[in-house]
Amino acid sequence: MIAIIDYDAGNLTSVARAITHLGFKCIITNNIKDIDKAERVIFPGVGAAGSAMESIKRLGLDKAIKDAFSSGKPILAICIGTQIIMEYSEENDTDCLGIIGGKVLFFNFDEINKSGNNLKIPHMGWNSINIQKNHPVLSEVKADDEFYFVHGYYPAPDNYTHVIGTTGYGISFASVIGYKNIIATQFHPEKSGRPGLSILKNFCAWKPC
Numbered sequence: 001m002i003a004i005i006d007y008d009a010g011n012l013t014s015v016a017r018a019i020t021h022l023g024f025k026c027i028i029t030n031n032i033k034d035i036d037k038a039e040r041v042i043f044p045g046v047g048a049a050g051s052a053m054e055s056i057k058r059l060g061l062d063k064a065i066k067d068a069f070s071s072g073k074p075i076l077a078i079c080i081g082t083q084i085i086m087e088y089s090e091e092n093d094t095d096c097l098g099i100i101g102g103k104v105l106f107f108n109f110d111e112i113n114k115s116g117n118n119l120k121i122p123h124m125g126w127n128s129i130n131i132q133k134n135h136p137v138l139s140e141v142k143a144d145d146e147f148y149f150v151h152g153y154y155p156a157p158d159n160y161t162h163v164i165g166t167t168g169y170g171i172s173f174a175s176v177i178g179y180k181n182i183i184a185t186q187f188h189p190e191k192s193g194r195p196g197l198s199i200l201k202n203f204c205a206w207k208p209c
Helices: 012-021 032-037 049-058 061-070 080-084 193-205
Strands: 002-005 026-029 040-043 075-078 102-106 123-128 146-151 153-157 163-169 171-179 182-185
Touching: 002 012, 002 032, 002 061, 012 026, 012 193, 026 032, 032 061, 040 061, 040 193, 049 061, 049 080, 061 075, 075 080, 080 153, 080 182, 123 163, 146 193, 153 171
Parallel strands: 002 026, 002 040, 040 075, 075 182
Antiparallel strands: 102 153, 123 146, 163 171, 171 182
């Protein structure tokens, strides 16, 4: 059973539909016992870092997520979930879970537009990823595959070995990060068609070393 963590951050049913479509059993839950019993965990969501962390702490999910990580259970974080596993977010000046060292930074409008492309914030729409290191969950990703993004902030790990993939949007930012038994995507695999489903399928079979 896969536990999809419900912390009032939305977008949970689309993740559940994708997992069910792939033939795996899942449950949307904020019950700590369900998360503890689950074989693997998906930590998705949309919204703002401040309200997300407020809900996570109120529900006692901060400890549940850290315990799942400490136990070696495979964890997939998506979008705001990816940002929440960092130490700190500039969004709402928020202290986060600190599973991966580093900060979540705001796209600087002047910085991303130095190239003269007149890019907009938030970064919204389809974009590719550049794989920086091999990972089983990304084993079927091709160079021309595109994934759906919607975000105004991005993770910036302290340790570059935690960066699995990058994406260009005026600047090059970490779009896939990972450490031990956790992998996190800034994009939404559940909204990314066939390439996204391949990532979800690989995660459901992933056995971290």
